Amino acid sequence: NETKLWGGRFGEDVDSLMEKFNSSINIDKRLCHADIKGSKAYAKAIQKSGLISADELEAITSGLNEVDEEWKKESFVIQRNDEDIHTANERRLTELIGQQIAGKLHTGRSRNDQVATDVRLWLKDEIKSIKVILARLIQCICDRAHREIDVIMPGYTHMQRAQPIRWSHWLMSYAVAFLRDMDMLNDMYKRVDVLPLGSGALAGNPFNIDREYLAKELDFAHISFNSLDATGNRDFVSDMLFWSSQFSCHLSRLSEDLIMYSTKEFGFVELADKYSTGSSLMPQKKNPDCLELIRGKCGTIIGKAMGFLTTLKGLPSTYNKDLQEDKVPLFETCDMVVAMIEIAMGVINTLTINPLNMEAALTKDMLATDLAYYLVRKNVPFRIAHNLSGQVVKKAEEKKCKLNEVSLEELRKISEKFDADVVEVWNFEHSVEQYKASGGTSKSSVLAQIESVSQCLNH
Numbered sequence: 001n002e003t004k005l006w007g008g009r010f011g012e013d014v015d016s017l018m019e020k021f022n023s024s025i026n027i028d029k030r031l032c033h034a035d036i037k038g039s040k041a042y043a044k045a046i047q048k049s050g051l052i053s054a055d056e057l058e059a060i061t062s063g064l065n066e067v068d069e070e071w072k073k074e075s076f077v078i079q080r081n082d083e084d085i086h087t088a089n090e091r092r093l094t095e096l097i098g099q100q101i102a103g104k105l106h107t108g109r110s111r112n113d114q115v116a117t118d119v120r121l122w123l124k125d126e127i128k129s130i131k132v133i134l135a136r137l138i139q140c141i142c143d144r145a146h147r148e149i150d151v152i153m154p155g156y157t158h159m160q161r162a163q164p165i166r167w168s169h170w171l172m173s174y175a176v177a178f179l180r181d182m183d184m185l186n187d188m189y190k191r192v193d194v195l196p197l198g199s200g201a202l203a204g205n206p207f208n209i210d211r212e213y214l215a216k217e218l219d220f221a222h223i224s225f226n227s228l229d230a231t232g233n234r235d236f237v238s239d240m241l242f243w244s245s246q247f248s249c250h251l252s253r254l255s256e257d258l259i260m261y262s263t264k265e266f267g268f269v270e271l272a273d274k275y276s277t278g279s280s281l282m283p284q285k286k287n288p289d290c291l292e293l294i295r296g297k298c299g300t301i302i303g304k305a306m307g308f309l310t311t312l313k314g315l316p317s318t319y320n321k322d323l324q325e326d327k328v329p330l331f332e333t334c335d336m337v338v339a340m341i342e343i344a345m346g347v348i349n350t351l352t353i354n355p356l357n358m359e360a361a362l363t364k365d366m367l368a369t370d371l372a373y374y375l376v377r378k379n380v381p382f383r384i385a386h387n388l389s390g391q392v393v394k395k396a397e398e399k400k401c402k403l404n405e406v407s408l409e410e411l412r413k414i415s416e417k418f419d420a421d422v423v424e425v426w427n428f429e430h431s432v433e434q435y436k437a438s439g440g441t442s443k444s445s446v447l448a449q450i451e452s453v454s455q456c457l458n459h
């Protein structure tokens with residue numbers, strides 16, 4: 001079994017099904033550049049500790065650069081024996097520069113600290129690109145909220161008409177959630193930004209490797225504290241899966257709102273044709289597949305997070321091969337997250353709103369709270385005002401009329417405090433403008449939210 005990097009102690013070839021079962025190259029080849037970056041830094045570190053000469057370092061570095069080029073040009077030929085990206089890169093390096101030198105690269109290193117390093121390097125880049133598009137998503141919501149600040153629509157709780165709100169207020173509720181996601185992503189990044197290299201298989205590094213130097217070379221903020229933990233720890237993967245679950249829940253709820261708002265029954269928004277699909281049977285259909293897929297993929301992502309936590313839960317200390325199962329959920333989740341952000345951004349940028357339908361859906365009973373506040377402003381205790389306004393609602397229902405159609409005479413029978421100025425209550429613009437306290441739905445409050453979110457984004 002000489003073709004395997006670890007073949008020395010083995011007497012017979014690996015079963016061919018076992019070989020296939022064990023192989024991860026088709027998945028972890030995505031780490032090709034990270035793996036080479038890590039190896040180049042490691043080569044420098046072992047030269048620093050006197051394990052290889054300057055010439056040998058030069059040979060290893062240029063060999064690794066060549067392997068990197070092959071990956072870039074897609075000319076790297078994966079071979080049956082390439083178990084994973086680490087063995088594949090080393091096999092190719094050996095072909096290029098010979099075993100006498102290439103054979104020194106792995107001194108003191110294990111695939112255990114190598115893979116943990118590679119995945120962290122990859123994820124750091126991935127988080128950086130997710131942050132860029134997430135910021136664009138938040139910005140596009142802020143821009144739209146700013147443009148359409150004057151549009152008023154019904155706000156719902158329990159999916160029942162509750163109080164009038166600004167459309168922009170609704171939009172910004174998601175911008176704010178996404179800003180929180182950004183904050184969590186930044187926080188999580190700190191824990192990804194820890195270097196495991198130099199931990200060996202589990203016990204550490206016996207060649208006095210300068211790990212701080214390695215961290216500098218690979219642009220890690222910190223080095224790991226404990227080699228047993230460093231090689232067996234995939235918390236940064238579950239963190240990312242958890243983050244993606246929570247983030248995609250936000251996207252899913254946004255989608256659910258928009259799916260409803262786009263029905264003919266609501267008619268508040270219409271999705272652009274380029275984000276919609278038709279029915280193969282019903283010619284009139286225009287379906288919000290984009291949003292349904294976001295909602296659906298959120299479920300898939302939560303499943304990946306649960307699946308990986310289940311993989312972790314019973315593992316003994318340090319590296320176990322189960323950990324190889326981290327990559328499929330991590331890569332697939334990150335890919336889905338990127339696609340979901342891009343689609344959500346496209347949908348939000350291109351949908352049209354129908355302010356007339358939103359206005360038509362506003363009913364006077366949604367001002368019953370304001371009617372109570374009218375009385376509160378005339379010094380009636382809120383609990384009593386609530387009850388009196390409730391009596392007006394009941395009266396309107398009895399008379400099968402709108403809340404504002406209950407006559408002043410009738411109102412005064414319910415409370416002496418009602419006066420001619422009560423007509424001001426029946427105005428939706430007037431209603432939303434009361435909510436001036438920070439976070440509320442008045443124009444100034446929503447504009448301030450847009451301002452705060454934009455500021456946090458560009459801090």
Ligand code: ARG
Binds near residue numbers: 028084085319321
């Ligand atoms: N392909 C492996 C993984 O992704 C690399 C580490 C293998 N280590 C080992 N001791 N077999 O986890």
